[in-house]
Amino acid sequence: MTDQTIFERRESTVRSYCRNWPVVFEKATGAEQVTEDGERYLDFFSGAGALNYGHNHPVLKKALTDYLADDNVIHSLDMYTVAKREFLETFEETILQPRGLDYRVQLPGPTGTNAVETALKIARKATGRTDVVSFTNAFHGMTLGSLAVTGNSMKRAGAGTPLYHSSTAPYDDYLDGSTPDFGWLERVWADSGSGLSLPAAVIVETVQGEGGLNAARTEWLQTLAELCERFGVLLIVDDVQAGCGRTGRFFSFEEAGIVPDIVCLSKSLSGLGLPFSATLLRPNLDLWEPGEHNGTFRGFNPAFVTATAALRKFWADDTFAAQVQERSAELRTGLEEIAAQIPGADYRGRGLLAGIRFEDPDMAEQVAAEAFRRHLLVETSGADSEVVKVMPPLTISAAELQQGLDILREATTSTAAAAA
Template sequence: MNIFETIESEVRSYCRSWPAVFDKASGSWLKDENGKEYLDFFAGAGALNYGHNNPVLKEALLDYLSGDGVTHALDMNTVAKRDFLEAFSDIVLKPRGLDYKVQFPGPTGANSVESALKLARKITGRESVISFTNAFHGMTLGALAVTGNSMKRGGAGIPLVHATPMPYDNYFEGQYPDFLYFERLLEDAGSGLNEPAAVIVETVQGEGGVNVARPEWLRGLAELCQRHDMLLIVDDVQMGCGRTGPFFSFELAGIQPDIVTLSKSISGYGLPMALTLIKPELDQWEPGEHNGTFRGNNPAFVTAATALRTYWNDDLLEKSTLAKGEQLGTVLQEIADANPGVEARGRGLARGLAFEQPELAGKVCAAAFARGLLMETSGPQSEVVKLLPPLTLTDEELTQGIELLTASVRSVLKTA
């Protein structure tokens, strides 16, 4: 471990919670260099919805590489990119009645968010963007400006401007009608609110504490945007690609955002890849106006297309995710009911346990790690145990994870 501590930057984080040197990974499991196995309920922070080294995706990737397929191509036309675009159009967009142009903004979710914000400002000629309390959209300056976490914002080192936070769903615990404050500011010429170009929102705030927006709240937000001529951007970086059940997390609400950001599990294999989906009439970029050296990751196109054809030609994965999510959610609710000061949250296979005593969440994750289960914390005070298992985990692995989680919670609360 000494080389990591002496050579790697102090900015490292996950490795501090999981003091192991990982060596192998397969499906829902990681193995350290000493042979100890860990059940992964972290899944690369949602980048491994189909598990580690998924054999179907790995075979497609190895075939492509062994055949000297193009690896790096900027935004040049390639066979791999064409194949992905055809699969994405035929399997994802057309069956859902969605009409989007696809932009490859760069390899990360933050790249996608930055492009969405830039495009919204270009289209509208306005600078201000509305974000929400406890939002997380990335670590670059534009994405940080619409992020809520004070520690992450503090790392910018400069004022983060041109963004205004509004209350997320249930922020006031039902004490006020939805959007009362927001709409009042929009309609009052004396409010001081700059006319917004867009609103950016997560349907489920993962890093913010597994906060779930109700479908009716999301529909109300979409209607509000339409009435006030604001673009609606849905950040589906972590909650897209089936994490909540449907391919897009906003499908349940029946809305069609103007712009959608995707990354993490879109490549299917944990390879860097991101998309920005844009309604055709909004695709007003000049050639090269937003670009990036690694926006054309062809091996990621290969695994992404294979993942779509393997898992999204029918509704089996969606149904499985919803069923497993309900099973996990039921157990979390039972834990919450039995322990005052604990709250169950989530949708699909994005679940969380929130603790009134914030330090307990970290202790639960540490107890789970000792038992061979990987989970992370989230929320503004790291008060939520967040569970993001691979969507492809087996029933047996889900049961095992639930048992390890339950034992970890019990051990911590017994000594609290």
């Protein structure tokens, strides 16, 4: 074990991932991380979804190092730069236009919660209404507005203050089919005597990354979009983790054929793990006064550069998306085979954002710990950490994916045998 005393002595106790993975990493390429003493780990965590193209992808890394070596602009707030222009042009040409989407791109700050806070503020400004509906087991970020639409009680408690102007509705299948989808929302929105005001917006994840890998059905998302349109409620899709190709297409909502009013992006938007977020707005919602919402680090040009390189490399045509969908099918097959060996376990998620839910929540954490001992990085998800969450890089090879599934199968079998 290498020296970790400075972390114990000086770093805040809030640190979490390092408690499950108590090693010191030094190098990383593709789907692999290497510790300072040379131990290699297969990474099915991908920086919590911030490394969709793996660690240090050579094309993206070269774009960054070339940019830095030439004394180009690093920090610019919202000033015009060559790097920002190239990103916006490339995003328009490779992502928006082929999908028939017309969004203004707002650059609010470096992280996903910045994108969500921006979405909530502009929804309230555009509608003149205050409340926002979110869903059971949702996770949207750690700042106060984002926490107000987050379900996890532990994270909400960390706010240290009441969280306002939000209400919670059941996510797809939360009530096990015992009541019609959206029946309650439709009734109270239509009834002026319900005591509930019409909300400014609904915010939803198409796959709940932190909430247990619950994946909304296409028809559920379509019904939600129709309901919002009928009542004049804005639809916000939080694609911070499920977007940027994680579910097989660039946006996770594409499969449902819906067009949200507002979309939140971050994590893998930069392509190389550099901080970068964006809030996409229908043009009629771009109602800000100049400077009304801003942030010091909303113009991080190195992230523009790597994002542009990622869009050109992976999204210029449908080749990469087809590869991701192929890997996704292989992952699902492998996870379902593992789950079938454990009574009560089942597959969760969509695309390369997937996992196994166990009836005994302790088993998921034990399987993840055993996987780490076998040099595979996976985390847990869900209200009770009952899901082993698997997020390999989208660029992973079939052989690497199978290697990780083999390790996960061994970790699951070993854990089940120890519990028997």
